[in-house]
Amino acid sequence: MSAEEFKKEGNAAFVAKDFQKAIELFTKAIEVSEQPNHVLYSNRSACYTSLKKFDEALNDAQECVKINPTWSKGYNRVGAAEFGLGNLDDAEKQYKKALELDASNKAAQDGLEQVQRTQQARQQQPDLGLGQMFNDPNMIEKLKANPKTAELMKDPQLVAKILQFRSNPQMMGAEVLQDPRLMTIMATLLGIDLSMGGDAAGDAKNEELKAEEPKAGEPKAEEPKAEQPRAEQAQPAAPREEPEPMEVDEPETDNDSKAKADAEKAEGNKLYKARKFDEAIEHYEKAWNLHKDITYLNNRAAAEYEKGDYETAIKTLKEAVEQGREMRADYTVIAKSFARIGNSYHKLNDLKQAIDYYQKSLTEHRTPEILTKLRNCEKELKVQEVEAYIDPEKAEEARLQGKEYFTKGDWPNAVSAYTEMIKRAPEDARGYSNRAAALSKLMSFPDAIKDCDIAIKKDPNFVRAYIRKATAQIAVKDFAGAIETLDEARSKDTEVNNGASVKEIDQLYIKATQQRFQPEDPNESPEQTYARAMKDPEVASIMQDPVMQSILSQAQQNPAALQEHMKNPEVFKKIQTLIAAGIIRSR
The missing domain is CATH 1.25.40.10 (Tetratricopeptide repeat domain)
Incomplete structure (x- = not known):
């Protein structure tokens, strides 16, 4: 299967919320893709985010923007992964980067608002001192070294969760009650000397505890009662951080903008027919900016081609192919883009590139017209190579x-x-x-x-x-x-x-x-010679010629007449053939 086929199946699995299967299919698409495809990494990142595997989601999102740094949606993916990891500042930067590239990016706008709401909620809530506790840079190493928590720290998912708490301690409240492992870790952080000193340190601690105990007969100091917060003072729980809603990359549709874009295209077509190519290009460009349909790019390239600006046409058409792949445009439209790239390279006399793109066009959609162009181009290239040599x-x-x-x-x-x-x-x-x-x-x-x-x-x-x-x-x-x-x-x-x-x-x-006419048997009879000679087509034709029959008949009666006829070159040649065949024998 091709990368495009794996991608389509992966999209279907994503829509069905079978995210693990979608990941497998997008992985296969990445493996068989001829060139790195940023959309495939973007889609797989979306799957990982949906499964809350934010580290994997971040890796894919970063690879996506590395391949195509100008694609705003890739930064959405990075922002979503950073948000899922609790890195709000980093998530904010990524969403802002997406909006710098495309101010109309709705997902980036929503993601940025969500990040900012979460940041505001954090600032409004006390962290009960947990923030300082988690700021210890050696916290993870100390927990791994502590016998009470060492075994727990072997779980990478638990370690990742603790690191999330470092960036957002408010998240820990509900999690601690649901997970006894976290309660153990909290108890360790609150009540154990994390310097992990020797026995002397332990003895000193015991002494301190004894000194604080009251003597016999003395009343114990009344322990202060914990103040219960009033209902009206209760703080709202920190909102649960969730990544932006994920979806695979699909072309957006807007009936309004589509209508306006088609109107621009129609105006461009009129100007194209009038051979006002610069004006036509302007209208096709407006159509493309209003609505992403690669037909507008194909038309713009056609105008550039007619202007003789073949290199610009190639650039436009390659953009059309790239955008068309992302938007899953009809294969016949992609084929047309490839064919026009081939035409442009043909005009530039780069026949090898022309052949390559005609072949790509036929792979998408086979038509007699492009097949003929391919064959003619191949012949032309062969002639060129011969002439160059x-x-x-x-x-x-x-x-x-x-x-x-x-x-x-x-x-x-x-x-x-x-x-x-x-x-x-x-x-x-x-x-x-x-x-x-x-x-x-x-x-x-x-x-x-x-x-x-x-x-x-x-x-x-x-x-x-x-x-x-x-x-x-x-x-x-x-x-x-x-x-x-x-x-x-x-x-x-x-x-x-x-x-x-x-x-x-x-x-x-x-x-x-x-x-x-050399005989195999030197002693063959005249009858045998005649039969063998008549098998020769030329001899048979001479013998059936009425003129030659008349000449041979005269020669039998008057041999001197034959000499006269042989003055004619054609007759001479035929007589020589009959002599060589043994039909006429000299005495």
């Missing part, structure tokens, strides 16, 4: 290196070097032709043919590429293809090289022709 000087270095490997018979490294040459100079036909030669040495003839085709496409007058292609075609027994390639080679050689390669071309032509 082009370097004619390094291409020449790779060519010479390939030639050296080829001369040594190191065909694999020759292929690698020529491949590097192709990357550095993709329009140079020599790289493909040279690699084809090395691939042929490795018996990789189909790949060699492909490279030769590319070389011929790059440079149609590159005769060497035709010759290498024909050689590879003969190797794979594509004799008809080889002969066709050699015909093209002869034509190009005559045209651009004055026939410089005609001898090599003719040798390959003879080889292809001979091997094309």
